Amino acid sequence: MTKDNLINEAIKIRDKAYVPYSKFPVGAALLTESGKIYTGCNIENAAYPVTCCAERVAIFKAIADGETKFSEMAVAADTKRPVPPCGSCRQVMSEFFQSDMTIHLTNLKLDIKTISMENLLPFSFQPEDMLEK
Ligand SMILES: O=c1ccn([C@H]2C[C@H](O)[C@@H](CO)O2)c(=O)[nH]1
Ligand SMILES: [Zn+2]
Numbered sequence: 001m002t003k004d005n006l007i008n009e010a011i012k013i014r015d016k017a018y019v020p021y022s023k024f025p026v027g028a029a030l031l032t033e034s035g036k037i038y039t040g041c042n043i044e045n046a047a048y049p050v051t052c053c054a055e056r057v058a059i060f061k062a063i064a065d066g067e068t069k070f071s072e073m074a075v076a077a078d079t080k081r082p083v084p085p086c087g088s089c090r091q092v093m094s095e096f097f098q099s100d101m102t103i104h105l106t107n108l109k110l111d112i113k114t115i116s117m118e119n120l121l122p123f124s125f126q127p128e129d130m131l132e133k
C-alpha cells in the first residue's frame with residue numbers, strides 16, 4: 001500500500017459524503033498494520049453539531065471491526081491548503097494512533113502535508129494522564 005493509494009481512497013470516498021448542509025465532502029482512509037483500509041466520509045445532520053467528520057467515521061468503523069493497530073491515514077477535501085482536521089478528530093486520532101504515526105493531509109490539487117500524530121496534536125490528553133499521579 002503506497003501513500004498515493006491511500007490518498008486516492010480518501011478522495012474516492014468523498015463521493016459517499018452526506019453533506020446537504022455544508023456541501024463540503026471530506027474523505028478519509030485509514031490503513032491498519034495488517035494492511036486493511038477503512039474509509040470514511042463526513043455524515044451531517046439537520047441538528048448540525050451531531051455531524052460526524054470523515055476521519056472519525058473511518059476510525060470508528062475500524063474500531064468497531066476489532067482493529068486497534070494503525071499505520072497511516074490520509075484525509076482529502078477540496079481546500080486551498082491541505083485539509084486540517086478539526087480538534088475533535090485530532091483528539092480521537094490521538095486516542096488510537098501512536099505519536100509517530102503518519103497522517104497525509106491533502107487537497108484535490110494534491111498539495112500534500114504529511115505530519116506525525118504528535119505534531120498534529122501536541123501535548124494531547126492521554127488515557128495515562130488519568131492514572132499517573
Ligand atoms: O477535517 C475535516 C473538516 C471538516 N469536516 C466536515 C465536517 C462538516 O461536515 C463539514 C464542514 O465543516 O466538513 C470533516 O469531515 N473533516
Ligand atoms: Zn473532525
